[in-house]
Amino acid sequence: MADCFITRVSAIDKRYSLPPGAGSDAVHSNPEYSLAVTRLETGGPLAGTGITLTLGRGNRLVCDAIEILARPLIGREIEALMAEFGRVLRQLADDPAMRWLGPHKGVVHLALASITNACFDLWAKSRGVPLWKLLLDLSPDELVALLDLSYVEDVLTPEQAREIFAERWAGRTERESILKQGYPGYDTSVGWMAYEDQKVCELTKAALAKGFTAFKLKVGSPDHGRDLRRAQLLRECAGDRATLMFDANQQWNLFAATEMGRELAALRPLWIEEPTHPDDVLGHVKLTRELAPVKLAAGEHMPNRVVFKNFIEAGAIHFVQADAVRLAGISEFLTVSLLATRFGLPLVPHVGDMGQLHQHLVLFNRVALGQEIHFLEHIPHLRQHFLFPVEVEGGVYRTPQEPGASTDLVDLRPSA
Amino acid sequence: MADCFITRVSAIDKRYSLPPGAGSDAVHSNPEYSLAVTRLETGGPLAGTGITLTLGRGNRLVCDAIEILARPLIGREIEALMAEFGRVLRQLADDPAMRWLGPHKGVVHLALASITNACFDLWAKSRGVPLWKLLLDLSPDELVALLDLSYVEDVLTPEQAREIFAERWAGRTERESILKQGYPGYDTSVGWMAYEDQKVCELTKAALAKGFTAFKLKVGSPDHGRDLRRAQLLRECAGDRATLMFDANQQWNLFAATEMGRELAALRPLWIEEPTHPDDVLGHVKLTRELAPVKLAAGEHMPNRVVFKNFIEAGAIHFVQADAVRLAGISEFLTVSLLATRFGLPLVPHVGDMGQLHQHLVLFNRVALGQEIHFLEHIPHLRQHFLFPVEVEGGVYRTPQEPGASTDLVDLRPSA
Known part of the structure; x- marks a missing residue:
C-alpha cells in the first residue's frame, strides 16, 4: 500500500x-x-x-x-x-x-x-477490503488500539478487551459461515406510526413473502387503544410464528410504560423498545422488574460507552441497540460490543445508517466476538442514495464485497 | 402592566x-x-x-x-x-x-x-421586579405551571410538586431574613489548575481577609503528587477552620478517584467534586461506598432532570450542583430543586452564569423550599461585562434589587 x-x-x-x-x-x-x-x-x-x-x-x-x-x-x-x-x-x-x-x-x-x-x-x-474484512484481519492488539476505554476500565480494561478478542479467536473458522449465509434482517418499515391498518397488513404480508420473519411496529400513540389494535393486527397479519417487536420511541413515562407493556405482553413481543426516556437507567431497571418476563431493548439514543456501561451493568436492558452513527462511530461501537459480550447480552444494532455500516459490524461481532446471530434492522428508505446500498434477499443481508464501509453516496461519487 | x-x-x-x-x-x-x-x-x-x-x-x-x-x-x-x-x-x-x-x-x-x-x-x-421576587410572589399552582415534569413523575408528580411548595409556605417569613443578610459565597478563583503554589496561597489569604471562609481547589492533575501538595498547601494557607472543596472536573477514572479520594480525605474536604465521568451513575454509587464518609458533589455537566433523578435516587451524590445554564434554564433548575428537596439533599449550584442568575435562585430555594443555607460559588472573572454584576461583600452576596435576572451585558445595553 x-x-x-x-x-x-x-x-x-x-x-x-x-x-x-x-x-x-x-x-x-x-x-x-x-x-x-x-x-x-x-x-x-x-x-x-x-x-x-x-x-x-x-x-x-x-x-x-x-x-x-x-x-x-x-x-x-x-x-x-x-x-x-x-x-x-x-x-x-x-x-x-x-x-x-x-x-x-x-x-x-x-x-x-x-x-x-x-x-x-x-x-x-x-x-x-470491505470493513468487515478489515476488522477481522486485525490482531487483538490492533483492535484494542482502536478503542478509547477511558471511564469503562472498572468493567473493561485494555488487557481484558485483548483477552476477550484472543479467547474467542478459536471458534472463528466455524463462525465464518455467516459470511456466506448472510446475516438475517428484520423489517422496521411495515409499521410506521402514521401508516393505516390496511397498509401495515399489506406491507407485512409483502415482507413475509420476501422472506422476512421479524417485524417492528411503532407504538407510543397518545391513543393507547390504537397501539393495542395495531399490535393485534400485526400479530394476525404476520402469523403466530413471526417475531414481533414494539417500539415506543421514548414516548411513555414509567406509569404508561408499565401499563402498556403489560397489555402488549399478550402479543408475545421479542422486546419492547425504548419504553421511556433514554437517560433513565433506574427507570429501565424498574420496568424490567414490573414487566418481566417481557424483555426491553434500547440504545439508539444512548450517546456513549459510559451510558451503555450503566445500562448493561444495572441490568436495565436485555437487548443492546448500539448505533455506530450515535456513538463515536465504529470505534465506540466496538467498545460497546465488548461490554455487551462481557456481560453476556446480545447486541442488536439500531441502524441510523440504514444498515450500511452495521451490516459489516454484525458480521464482525458474530465472527470475532462470538455474538449469537440475531437479526439486523432493515429500513429501505434511503437505498437509492447509496452508491452500494445493502442487498437484502430472502430476508437476509448479503455480505458486502466492495472496499470500504458502504457509506459512499451516489451524489458524492469519488471524483476520480 | x-x-x-x-x-x-x-x-x-x-x-x-x-x-x-x-x-x-x-x-x-x-x-x-x-x-x-x-x-x-x-x-x-x-x-x-x-x-x-x-x-x-x-x-x-x-x-x-x-x-x-x-x-x-x-x-x-x-x-x-x-x-x-x-x-x-x-x-x-x-x-x-x-x-x-x-x-x-x-x-x-x-x-x-x-x-x-x-x-x-x-x-x-x-x-x-428582580427574579427572586418574581418567583417568591408566585402561587404553588403558578410555579408548577412553569415546570415540565415529564419523565420524573415516578418520583415527582405535579400534585406532589404543588404540595412541596404549599407545605413549605408556613416558615417563609422567618426564612426571608436571608434576603437582608445576603447569601454566603465561596471562592473558586483561588485554586485554578495552572496557578503556582504561591499564587494560590496569596489569593486564599486575600479572600480570607475579604471575609470568605470556603475555598475550592482544582485537582485531577496527571501528577497526583502535585494535587496532594496543593491541597495540603491550601489547608495550611486557609487554616484549620476553613471549608475546602476539591474539584477533579471528571478527570479520574474510578481507580484514580478512589485512590485520590482516600488521600485527599485527610484534608477534610466538604466534598470532592466531579470525581469521574458525569454520566456514570453506578460509578458514583461505587465511589460513595469506597470513599465514605467523604462526600461527593456533581451536576455541572448533568444535562437534565432525568439524569438528576437518577443520581439523586441512586444515592450517587451528596451535593446537587445543578446549573441553570446547563439544564433547560431556570425552569428545569426549579424541577431539580424540587427533586433535591424531596430527597433531602442540599442543592449548591454550579455557576456557569458566574452567579448572576443563581444569586436569585438560591434565595428562592431557601425561602420557598426551605433548603438549608450553604454557600454560592463565586467566580469574578466576567464581572466587568455584566450590567449589574453580583455584589459580594464580606464573603456574602448582596441581594440584587434591579428588575430581571441580572443577565444583561454591558455591550448589549437595552437600546432604549
Whole structure:
C-alpha cells in the first residue's frame, strides 16, 4: 500500500425527504432523514466518507461541528492514524473548548461519529477490503488500539478487551459461515406510526413473502387503544410464528410504560423498545422488574460507552441497540460490543445508517466476538442514495464485497 | 402592566478572554469563557436577555441552535407564555427534528437554557421586579405551571410538586431574613489548575481577609503528587477552620478517584467534586461506598432532570450542583430543586452564569423550599461585562434589587 495522507476535510449537509408516513414514530412525526457527511480527501483517488443521521433542521449544526473537530486529522497518514486511533479519538472527544458542549453526547458526539466512520472507510478502501474484512484481519492488539476505554476500565480494561478478542479467536473458522449465509434482517418499515391498518397488513404480508420473519411496529400513540389494535393486527397479519417487536420511541413515562407493556405482553413481543426516556437507567431497571418476563431493548439514543456501561451493568436492558452513527462511530461501537459480550447480552444494532455500516459490524461481532446471530434492522428508505446500498434477499443481508464501509453516496461519487 | 409581546429573537455569540491561568482545570486547559446569548425584543424598551456558558469554539453552534429553537416564541405575550411555560418548554425540547440531536442534552439543551433564561428575565423586567421576587410572589399552582415534569413523575408528580411548595409556605417569613443578610459565597478563583503554589496561597489569604471562609481547589492533575501538595498547601494557607472543596472536573477514572479520594480525605474536604465521568451513575454509587464518609458533589455537566433523578435516587451524590445554564434554564433548575428537596439533599449550584442568575435562585430555594443555607460559588472573572454584576461583600452576596435576572451585558445595553 502507498501512504495515504488526509489532505482535506469537509462536511456535507444532505437531506432526503421520505414517502408520506415513512419514518414516523411516537416522537418524530414527519422526519426528514438527513446525513451529516464527513469527507476525507487524500489528493488521490481515494476518499473516506463517514455519516451520521439526524432528522432535518439541525443537521447543519452537526456539519459545523465536524468542520471544527476534524481539523487535527489533516496531514495524518491513515495507517499511522488508525494504529493509535483510540488515543486520537479521546483527544478529539476531549478538545478542551468543545468538550463542554457534551461531554461525549449531543451534536459534538454525532459529529465524532461521522468523522470516525470516515476514517474507517478510508482505511478499508486504502487496504482494498470491505470493513468487515478489515476488522477481522486485525490482531487483538490492533483492535484494542482502536478503542478509547477511558471511564469503562472498572468493567473493561485494555488487557481484558485483548483477552476477550484472543479467547474467542478459536471458534472463528466455524463462525465464518455467516459470511456466506448472510446475516438475517428484520423489517422496521411495515409499521410506521402514521401508516393505516390496511397498509401495515399489506406491507407485512409483502415482507413475509420476501422472506422476512421479524417485524417492528411503532407504538407510543397518545391513543393507547390504537397501539393495542395495531399490535393485534400485526400479530394476525404476520402469523403466530413471526417475531414481533414494539417500539415506543421514548414516548411513555414509567406509569404508561408499565401499563402498556403489560397489555402488549399478550402479543408475545421479542422486546419492547425504548419504553421511556433514554437517560433513565433506574427507570429501565424498574420496568424490567414490573414487566418481566417481557424483555426491553434500547440504545439508539444512548450517546456513549459510559451510558451503555450503566445500562448493561444495572441490568436495565436485555437487548443492546448500539448505533455506530450515535456513538463515536465504529470505534465506540466496538467498545460497546465488548461490554455487551462481557456481560453476556446480545447486541442488536439500531441502524441510523440504514444498515450500511452495521451490516459489516454484525458480521464482525458474530465472527470475532462470538455474538449469537440475531437479526439486523432493515429500513429501505434511503437505498437509492447509496452508491452500494445493502442487498437484502430472502430476508437476509448479503455480505458486502466492495472496499470500504458502504457509506459512499451516489451524489458524492469519488471524483476520480 | 401593559401587554408585552416578543417581536424578535436573536442569538449573540460573546467571547471573553481570561487572565492567564484563570478558569483552568483538569480538562479545560485554557478556557475562553463564552456566552451564547438569547435576546428577546418587544418593540418597546423592554428586552429579555438569557445566557448559557460555553468555553470558546463551539459557542456559535449554540447560538445557531437558539435561532432555530426560539422561533415559536415570536408573537407570544410574556404573561400568557409564562402561565403555561412548562408545556411550552416541553414542546420546544421535543421539536421533532431537533430532539434527535439530544434528546435533552448537549448543544440543543444549552440553547434551551439560554432561551428559557431570556423568557424569565423578560418576565421579571415586565413586572418590574428582580427574579427572586418574581418567583417568591408566585402561587404553588403558578410555579408548577412553569415546570415540565415529564419523565420524573415516578418520583415527582405535579400534585406532589404543588404540595412541596404549599407545605413549605408556613416558615417563609422567618426564612426571608436571608434576603437582608445576603447569601454566603465561596471562592473558586483561588485554586485554578495552572496557578503556582504561591499564587494560590496569596489569593486564599486575600479572600480570607475579604471575609470568605470556603475555598475550592482544582485537582485531577496527571501528577497526583502535585494535587496532594496543593491541597495540603491550601489547608495550611486557609487554616484549620476553613471549608475546602476539591474539584477533579471528571478527570479520574474510578481507580484514580478512589485512590485520590482516600488521600485527599485527610484534608477534610466538604466534598470532592466531579470525581469521574458525569454520566456514570453506578460509578458514583461505587465511589460513595469506597470513599465514605467523604462526600461527593456533581451536576455541572448533568444535562437534565432525568439524569438528576437518577443520581439523586441512586444515592450517587451528596451535593446537587445543578446549573441553570446547563439544564433547560431556570425552569428545569426549579424541577431539580424540587427533586433535591424531596430527597433531602442540599442543592449548591454550579455557576456557569458566574452567579448572576443563581444569586436569585438560591434565595428562592431557601425561602420557598426551605433548603438549608450553604454557600454560592463565586467566580469574578466576567464581572466587568455584566450590567449589574453580583455584589459580594464580606464573603456574602448582596441581594440584587434591579428588575430581571441580572443577565444583561454591558455591550448589549437595552437600546432604549
